[in-house]
Amino acid sequence: MNKPALRKLLSDQRARIAPETRGLSRPTGSGRRAQGLSQLQVDQLLNRADGTYHRLESGSYPNPPVDLLRDVAVLYGMTEQQWSSLCRYARGEDPPCPLYATSGHQVPCAWGEAVQAVTQPAYVTDASWNLLACNQPLHDLFDSGKAPANTMRWMLLDGREQLTDWETAWAPFVMPQLQGALAHRPDDQVLRQIEREVRADPVARPLYEAGGASIHSDGDERPIRHATAGPGWVTMCVAQPMAAPGSRFMILLFRPGARRTPAPSGMLQAP
Numbered sequence: 001m002n003k004p005a006l007r008k009l010l011s012d013q014r015a016r017i018a019p020e021t022r023g024l025s026r027p028t029g030s031g032r033r034a035q036g037l038s039q040l041q042v043d044q045l046l047n048r049a050d051g052t053y054h055r056l057e058s059g060s061y062p063n064p065p066v067d068l069l070r071d072v073a074v075l076y077g078m079t080e081q082q083w084s085s086l087c088r089y090a091r092g093e094d095p096p097c098p099l100y101a102t103s104g105h106q107v108p109c110a111w112g113e114a115v116q117a118v119t120q121p122a123y124v125t126d127a128s129w130n131l132l133a134c135n136q137p138l139h140d141l142f143d144s145g146k147a148p149a150n151t152m153r154w155m156l157l158d159g160r161e162q163l164t165d166w167e168t169a170w171a172p173f174v175m176p177q178l179q180g181a182l183a184h185r186p187d188d189q190v191l192r193q194i195e196r197e198v199r200a201d202p203v204a205r206p207l208y209e210a211g212g213a214s215i216h217s218d219g220d221e222r223p224i225r226h227a228t229a230g231p232g233w234v235t236m237c238v239a240q241p242m243a244a245p246g247s248r249f250m251i252l253l254f255r256p257g258a259r260r261t262p263a264p265s266g267m268l269q270a271p
Contacts, residue, residue, distance in 0.1 A: 001059060001062070001089065001090060001091070001092060002088070002089045003058075003059030004059075005085075005089045006056075006057070006059050006086075006089035006090055007057055007058065007059060009082065009085060009086060009089060010056065010057040010072070010076075010086075011057060013076040013078065013082070014036050014037050014039075014042065014057070014076070015035040015036035016036055016076070017036050017037050017075075017076065018036065019036070019037055019038075019041055022037070022041075022045055024037070024041050024044070024045075039053045039054045039057060040053075042072070042075070045075055046068075046071050046072065046075065048068070052068070053072070056068065056069075056072070056090070061090075063091060064090050064091065066087070066091070066095075066096060069086055069087060069090055069091070070099065072086070073086055073099055074099065078099065079243070080098060080099055080100070080103050080242075080243060080244070080245050081242055081243065083095055083098075083099040095245075097184060097185075098127075098185075098245045098246065101185075101187065103127070103244060103245050103246070104126055104127025104128075104185075104244045104245050104246030104247050105126045105127055105128065105130075105244070105247075106126075106244060107124055107126065107132055107133075107241050107243070107244045107247050108241065108243055108244075111124045111132075111133060111241055111249060112124070112132070112133040114249070115133045115134060115135050115249070116133075116135050118135060118137075118251055119137065120137060120251055120252060120253055120254060121134075121135065121137040121138040121140075121141050121234075121251070121252040121254060122134065122135050122137070122138060122249070122250060122251045122252070123135070123138050123147065123151070123249075123250050124241070124247065124248070124249050124250075125150075125151055125247060125248055125250070126244070126246070126247050127181070127185060127188065127244070127245070127246030127247055128150070128152075128188055128190035128191055129150050129151050129152035129153070129181075129190070129191070129194075130149065130150050130190065131147055131148065131149055131150065131151060132247075134147045138252070140226075140227065140228060141224075141226055141227060141252070141254070142159075142162070142227055143161075143162060143227045145227070150190065150194070151250075152174070152177070152178060152181075152191070152194055153194050153197070155170060155174045156171070156174055156175070156178065156194065156198055156204060157194075157197055157198065157201065157204065161225075162224060162225045162227070163222075163223075163224055163225075164222075164223035164224055164225055164231065165223055167203075167207065169222050169223055170222060171204070171207045172207065172210070172212055173212070173217065173220065173222075174217075175198075175204075175207055175208045175210075175211070175212060176211060176212035177216065177217070178191060178194065178195060178198070178208075179208075179211065179212075181246070182195060184246070185246065195208075216238060217236045217238060218236065218237065218238040219235070219236070219237070220235070220236050221233055221234070221235045221236075222234060222236070224254075226254060226256065229254070229256045230256060230258075231256070231257065231258040232254055232255055232256040232257055233254070233255050233257070234252040234253060234254050234255075235252070235253040235255075236250060236251075236252060236253075237250070237251040237252075237253065238250055
């Protein structure tokens with residue numbers, strides 16, 4: 001627990017909310033009156049016992065429950081980044097899930113510019129793997145000359161002819177990503193529909209039910225047939241826009257050749 005950072009975050013957020021906007025009145029009488037809600041008013045709004053919020057903001061509540069943190073974050077209208085900070089300061093861990101169901105489906109426009117600045121195939125998808133932005137080198141990768149609307153569906157169902165050794169080099173690593181995403185976002189209707197399609201496919205179903213442990217592809221190298229360059233390999237570099245949990249920024253480092261050529265190995269680290 002980082003008590004000073006927690007106190008600063010919560011007190012600043014509490015000061016932003018006028019009691020009148022929540023159907024409450026400002027305390028009257030003598031003494032100094034801070035801006036915004038009082039700590040007791042927060043307890044009232046959250047339907048918690050008196051003193052609960054004081055313990056949280058003061059840092060005297062060890063390992064506070066996630067549901068309390070979530071209620072406070074929603075009351076204060078925190079962003080996903082602030083929600084992450086709250087969980088880290090109060091519990092020393094990342095949030096178990098996004099604060100809002102809609103998070104991950106909108107990404108700052110600057111990421112579209114970032115994609116266009118990359119010379120290798122690059123794209124941004126939302127939390128449902130819907131394509132939000134991509135560059136021309138990505139379009140050039142596909143037989144149709146156009147990138148698919150949903151990259152998860154393409155990898156699991158529509159793109160098998162281009163994904164070399166799909167059953168062994170792709171499916172066992174992508175299937176768990178779908179399962180992991182649904183565990184994190186069980187109400188995502190786009191991903192749930194893809195799951196139904198996978199389960200209805202006689203080839204994909206047994207591979208999906210076999211499960212697996214891979215939940216991200218960062219640094220993975222896999223074989224693929226480029227629409228114009230022919231057989232080759234892609235190394236996947238993955239990043240996540242901080243404002244949109246579940247979204248991803250992908251760069252595909254393509255190297256032509258039927259035989260595998262070693263990708264850069266090891267880890268970057270400061271001297």
